[in-house]
Amino acid sequence: MIKRIFILLALVGLVLMFIPFLRDFDFHKELSKLSSQYVEGSINDLNTQNVVTSVIVTYRGLDTLGEVTVLFLTTAGVGFLLRKKKASLKTRRSSELLQTASQFLFVLIILTGIFIFTHGHLTPGGGFQGGVLITTAFLLLILADVNLKFNYSILHFVESFSGVFYVMIGLFGFLILGMNSFLDPTILPLGNYGKLLSAGAIPVIYSLIGLKVGSELTTIIDKMGGE
Amino acid sequence: MISIIIIVFGIIMIIAAFLAIHLKNLLSAIISAGVISLLASVIYLLLAAPDVAMTEAAIGSGLTTIIFIFTLKKIKKGDLDD
Amino acid sequence: MIFSLILGFLLLIIGLYGMLTQKNLIKIVIGFSIVDTGTHIIIVSIGYLSGKTAPILDSTVDLANAAKQVVDPIPSALVLTAIVIGLAVTALMLSFVIKLYQKNKSLSIDDYQELKW
Numbered sequence: 366m367i368k369r370i371f372i373l374l375a376l377v378g379l380v381l382m383f384i385p386f387l388r389d390f391d392f393h394k395e396l397s398k399l400s401s402q403y404v405e406g407s408i409n410d411l412n413t414q415n416v417v418t419s420v421i422v423t424y425r426g427l428d429t430l431g432e433v434t435v436l437f438l439t440t441a442g443v444g445f446l447l448r449k450k451k452a453s454l455k456t457r458r459s460s461e462l463l464q465t466a467s468q469f470l471f472v473l474i475i476l477t478g479i480f481i482f483t484h485g486h487l488t489p490g491g492g493f494q495g496g497v498l499i500t501t502a503f504l505l506l507i508l509a510d511v512n513l514k515f516n517y518s519i520l521h522f523v524e525s526f527s528g529v530f531y532v533m534i535g536l537f538g539f540l541i542l543g544m545n546s547f548l549d550p551t552i553l554p555l556g557n558y559g560k561l562l563s564a565g566a567i568p569v570i571y572s573l574i575g576l577k578v579g580s581e582l583t584t585i586i587d588k589m590g591g592e
Numbered sequence: 593m594i595s596i597i598i599i600v601f602g603i604i605m606i607i608a609a610f611l612a613i614h615l616k617n618l619l620s621a622i623i624s625a626g627v628i629s630l631l632a633s634v635i636y637l638l639l640a641a642p643d644v645a646m647t648e649a650a651i652g653s654g655l656t657t658i659i660f661i662f663t664l665k666k667i668k669k670g671d672l673d674d
Numbered sequence: 675m676i677f678s679l680i681l682g683f684l685l686l687i688i689g690l691y692g693m694l695t696q697k698n699l700i701k702i703v704i705g706f707s708i709v710d711t712g713t714h715i716i717i718v719s720i721g722y723l724s725g726k727t728a729p730i731l732d733s734t735v736d737l738a739n740a741a742k743q744v745v746d747p748i749p750s751a752l753v754l755t756a757i758v759i760g761l762a763v764t765a766l767m768l769s770f771v772i773k774l775y776q777k778n779k780s781l782s783i784d785d786y787q788e789l790k791w
Binding site for chain 3: 416582
């Protein structure tokens with residue numbers, strides 16, 4: 366009982382901490398100076414329609430690189446904890462409907478994922494969303510066939526390939542543009558505003574992020590869902 | 593208009609959060625947690641953040657729910673009590 | 675938007691309450707994911723400016739005056755990466771739950787007292 370009282374006290378203290386924050390919170394009417402510079406720079410310097418993409422890939426690019434590293438580490442942790450001992454053959458098969466529909470839908474979902482991460486600089490979406498959609502396609506395959514075995518060498522190849530090329534595009538900035546240009550997308554021509562082949566290296570970097578997120582989350586899903 | 597939709601969805605989300613914590617059946621609790629994420633994606637859309645809405649709809653309500661259900665399947669008992 | 679800010683704080687408090695009071699390990703992870711959602715709603719609603727549109731600068735936005743018409747893109751970018759990390763962390767926590775269950779055949783946190791003092 367005394368534990369409950371302490372928990373309630375802690376929560377009430379948290380509420381008391383939040384109330385001044387909510388009472389004195391004044392909403393901005395204008396963008397801050399930094400955000401307006403990001404919006405202006407996204408039009409003038411990067412030719413990117415989606416400002417969120419230009420913030421993620423370019424202005425906070427190092428942040429995203431670290432985030433992909435965290436994703437890799439958690440995938441390694443899940444893979445270490447859930448090592449497969451031996452394959453147990455399951456007798457119950459999934460329904461005919463699910464098996465047929467999964468073969469039909471797999472290609473469509475993969476294509477939608479690729480569309481989303483290649484158009485990340487034009488429309489909402491990008492590498493993370495596209496990668497998750499690709500994972501959903503593989504999830505459908507796992508649900509349709511419980512004894513499915515993925516080819517791990519291909520998964521690992523895609524994952525390390527995209528990771529290495531992501532860092533290498535960043536290093537090309539050093540070589541071509543000088544010391545302050547790690548992950549600068551202007552190493553490729555900027556193109557016309559609003560076209561698919563524009564915005565320098567941003568579509569390339571976001572596609573690599575999409576492949577990396579997709580392969581890592583597929584590994585997690587396979588480890589968690591496999592028998 | 594936006595405030596009315598946010599208030600209605602917010603009440604549903606808070607009810608779902610209480611259900612997710614207090615329901616004895618783990619499968620129902622997991623589905624309630626998925627409902628919170630699905631409604632949160634609509635709120636992100638109303639707050640003019642379509643990128644976040646897409647991510648939350650795919651990850652929060654899709655993959656997170658599936659991962660919880662896979663865990664339940666590995667534990668092999670749907671109905672453990674506290 | 676003040677309502678979504680309040681909603682985010684309420685979700686955060688409910689999730690924390692669940693994490694502190696529940697005994698079941700899976701319920702604790704569910705509470706963690708509710709706290710996650712609440713924090714994301716708070717950050718996105720701080721970046722919202724009323725009456726402005728999403729930061730996609732296509733033909734509906736006047737490009738010469740774009741910074742006056744869109745909401746803040748930085749909270750969106752932060753939350754987007756945080757959601758993906760949240761999924762990965764949840765998966766790691768759940769695999770710890772699976773490991774603990776395989777070892778002790780119990781989901782109640784009262785049965786894991788090795789580190790209690």
